[in-house]
Amino acid sequence: MVGVGAVLVIAASGYLIYSMLIHKSVGVPAAIGQPTSTPAESISQPSTGPPTPSTSYTVPATHPKELIVDRLGIKANVLSEGVLASGALDAPKTAWDVGWFNESALPGSGSGAILMDGHVNDALNSPGVFYKLNALLVGDILEIVRGDGQTFTYSVTKVDQVPINQVDMAKMQESTTPGQEGLNLITCGGVYDYKLHTYNDRVLVYATRTS
Numbered sequence: 001m002v003g004v005g006a007v008l009v010i011a012a013s014g015y016l017i018y019s020m021l022i023h024k025s026v027g028v029p030a031a032i033g034q035p036t037s038t039p040a041e042s043i044s045q046p047s048t049g050p051p052t053p054s055t056s057y058t059v060p061a062t063h064p065k066e067l068i069v070d071r072l073g074i075k076a077n078v079l080s081e082g083v084l085a086s087g088a089l090d091a092p093k094t095a096w097d098v099g100w101f102n103e104s105a106l107p108g109s110g111s112g113a114i115l116m117d118g119h120v121n122d123a124l125n126s127p128g129v130f131y132k133l134n135a136l137l138v139g140d141i142l143e144i145v146r147g148d149g150q151t152f153t154y155s156v157t158k159v160d161q162v163p164i165n166q167v168d169m170a171k172m173q174e175s176t177t178p179g180q181e182g183l184n185l186i187t188c189g190g191v192y193d194y195k196l197h198t199y200n201d202r203v204l205v206y207a208t209r210t211s
Contacts, residue, residue: 061148064107067098067116068143072132078116078144095122096129104173105181107144107152113175113182113206114144120188120199130187134161134203142183142207154183154207161189167202181209 057077059065064078081090081099092099098118105112119128140156157176167186175182190201 059147061146062106062108063102063147064100064114064116064144065147066145068145069136069140070143071140072135074129076118076129081117091117092119095119095126098129101173107146107183108150108181110181111175111179113173113184115172115184115186117186120203128187130185130203133185133187133205134159134189136205142185142205144183152181152209153211154181155210156205156207158204158206160204160206161201162204163190163200164198164202167204172204175208176206177208183207183209 057065059078059080063080066075067078068075076096076098078098078100079092080102081092082102084090090099095118098116101115101117104115107114118130118133120131120133121128136156136159138156138158142154142156144152144154146152172184172186184207185205187203188199188201189203190199192198193200
């Protein structure tokens, strides 16, 4: 698995500009992709407010297609993301799509953890798909709709917020419940650091599959 020992830093959008800043890294550097579009330019093609996933959007049968978090009003397309030529983990180019690290687990695989990232805000500093991620509570339900239409349900087991240099990439690719499939989410949190052009914390959500 690529970047098992890496420190993952998910991209944050700046108030006025974005930067390509790599933080502490081993193997795969920090994720630094920035949203280059406003929500209205998402592949979901919304009219106003958060986009609604496009019914014409397709992915391979075993890949995650849609992430649903009813408690936060999230219903977003999931894009397959790999590693950039620079060695950095890619991230969605819009603030309203969710990225799935395609070296992590597949939904329904029964082991490991699916790793997804998303932006906390967009280029205009408007709330992004994971803006309220830190409001999730233990027991909240997350759902993944797969390319073949199957839905998999996960229950939140832990919500954490840590400084960017304390994000454990290996842990983010492991289930918090040994022997059960996990789903882990990550986004920016804390205070925006204008010197580093990124937020100083990361919000981490860990969930375990229940059905």
